[in-house]
Amino acid sequence: MAKEKYYKFSEYLKERFGCRVHKVSIDAGFSCPNKDGKLSKDGCIYCDNRAFSPNTRxxxxxxxxxIESGIKIGRERYGAEKFIVYFQAYSNTYAPLDILKERYDVVRKFKDIVGISIGTRPDCVDEKILDLIDSYSKDYETWIEYGLQSIHDKTLKLINRHHTYEDFLKAVELAKKRNIKICAHIIIGLPNETKEEMLETAKALAHLKIDGVKIHPLHIVKGTKLEELFKKGKYKPLELDEYVNIATEFLEYLPSTTVIQRLTADCPKEFLVAPLWILEKNKVLNLIEKKLAEKGTHQGILCPAKA
Ligand code: SF4
Structure with missing residues (x-):
């Protein structure tokens, strides 16, 4: 439960484990059906294709x-004592069960790992995959991170996600039947979405009582379809103040128990086309806190779901 203006992941981890916990992001070599040709070869319109090699990643x-190097950095740079391994790159449930198990099992070699977090698409899970993931919950805090981005199918189609909101709802139901925590990834500033539509995504997540949310501002990466749209004047990214206003309201609609795992985006300078304020991560976070303070509000104040 949030003690501050919003429920920061760092606060949650401290409460849960009683020490500093660092999330180690890894690329476990999985692929994505939206890029390897199963669903499409184009990928989502904002996804950077550069590091991708289909099928046999x-x-x-x-x-x-x-993991070793992530732990070393976590200890030396952040004073962390425990670690969560985040299977981040691409769709980390998109492989046969034996391969998934072999790659997830690597975490068992490290004694200071307390959690495992698996990022994937909502259409890349089924009962068997979630049973496998659930089998780690005996020894680890276990999260699944579903890329949702928006609850609006017209937007999902426009950004070439190749899954629907219904797919997300089914994936949530499957995880909720197990001892797996759910984090939803969403994007603010998607093409043709109004502020009201973006906030409808927050309200839907509130009703679902999702455990965690990662909120990202849409930004344009070099070499993407989104860059083409931007250059043709068909997409305009949000200004910083617009993002701060919408992100603040988004937080107001989420339950105070939903952990906010992310509130801005990371993009290396050399890959970023626009908006350039993405590079000022701390400024963005500070402005959101300032806005919440100025409004005298906090996460959960407008939450439509009963506790
Ligand atoms: S689902 Fe993820 S990895 Fe696949 S194309 Fe979309 S953003 Fe890229």
């Missing part, structure tokens, strides 16, 4: 090496 360095 293997990690650039071993999963073990990536």
């Amino acid at each position: 293997t990690p650039k360095t071993s999963i073990e090496t990536q």
Whole structure:
């Protein structure tokens, strides 16, 4: 439950584990059906294609090496004592069960790992996959992170997601039957969405009582379809103040128990086309806190769902 203006992931981890916990992001070599040709080869319109090699992806360095180096950085730079391994790149449930198990099992080699978090598309899970993921919940805090982006199918179609809101609802139901926490990834500023439509996504997540949310501002990465639209004048990214206003209201609609795992985006300068305020991560976070303080409000104040 939030003690501050919004329920920060760092606060949650401290409460839950009693020490500093660092999330180690890895690329476990999985692919994505929206890029390898199963659903499409184009991917989502904002997704950067550069690092992608279809079908036969293997990690650039071993999963073990990536975890070792993430733990080292977490200890030295952030004073972390425990770690959550985040299977981040592409769709980390998109492979046969034996391969999934082999790659997830690497976490068992490290004694200070307390959690496992698996990022994927909502149409890339089924009962068997979630049973496998649930089997880790005996020993680890276990999260699944579903890329939803928006509850509006017209938007999902426009951004070439190749899944629907219904797919997300089914995936949520499957995870809720198990001991798996759910984090939804959403994007603010998607093409042709009004502020009201963006806030409808917050209200829907509130009703679903999702455990965690990652909120990202849409930004344009070089070489993407979104860059083409931007250059043709067919897409205009949000201004910083617009993002701050919408993100603040988004938080107001989410339950105070939903952990906010992210409130802005990371993009290396050399890949970013626009908006440039994305590079000022701390400024964005500070402005959202300032806005909440000025309004005298906080996460959950407008939550439509009963506790
Ligand atoms: S689902 Fe993820 S990895 Fe696949 S194309 Fe979309 S953003 Fe890229």
